[in-house]
Amino acid sequence: MKETLNANAQAVLEVVRRSHNHPTALEVYEAVRKVRPRIGVASVYRILHSLAQQGLIRELGRSDEACRYDGHIERHDHAICTACGALLDLPVEVRLSEEALRSAAQAAGIELHSHEVRLYGLCTACRQRLQQVESVEG
Amino acid sequence: MKETLNANAQAVLEVVRRSHNHPTALEVYEAVRKVRPRIGVASVYRILHSLAQQGLIRELGRSDEACRYDGHIERHDHAICTACGALLDLPVEVRLSEEALRSAAQAAGIELHSHEVRLYGLCTACRQRLQQVESVEG
DNA sequence: TAGCAGATTGATAATGATTATCATTATTAG
């Protein structure tokens, strides 16, 4: 229900698109202020979430909100539910070649210590819950 | 300089190891309280960081601390500096087979929407900074 | 055009996670 972007949303989108450094919400806020001085921080947060929901920008971090700890230190990957934030171990390893890792790390200029694959999607519970809603609505 | 683990640290480590659900610091705190009722929340945070630094447990989330936004929505991967929290785009794609993704998602019971590879290590700036320190100390 | 229902906005307060302080307590060295 949020088809057209108003001036504020346009400005936020512009800022995020122009920036190549993965800005935080507050950084976006400071930049948007320059062109839309009356905008408030609440609106920036609202707009960012809305843009992310529309797929126009992407949210990084935020698997839930609090830092989580893992007692299993052997390398393994995770699945993250985009609806409820659940963070699950992947029981099988997603293999990727040493060579690909090495060259990617070099291209980014990073000294590689470890890596992780993250799968995003709906967990079983959320899938069922959303199907319910869908069948009621439709 | 934190070779031996005292009773509090042992208890925290036990809790994290026993839990299979990636607990938050506060969840760990509640569980540890049961066996060490006098422990404070500050100590739990201190111990968790210390254990992570020693490589005995792993911290998930916490690329920096605030949620970051990305204006580039085409699928791509990231490098994260474990020293300064910098979050960088990988300029090359880390390829992994559709088949591996699919089977991993199925094994975790998740309906896969997207995925991301994360490389962890030291960015250029931090690498140089740490070399300086090292040469002064050593 | 005036008036009104409903949506949008932004100032501000509230919340939740994490960190900083600092007086108190435990450890260690002499």
Add this chain to the structure above:
DNA sequence: CTAATAATGATAATCATTATCAATCTGCTA
């Protein structure tokens, strides 16, 4: 047994994010 030092935990502070809610804007109708 001291005195010095390190570890601890209660509590206050900070920071990002969200909730509230009065004010404002936007169609729309009489």
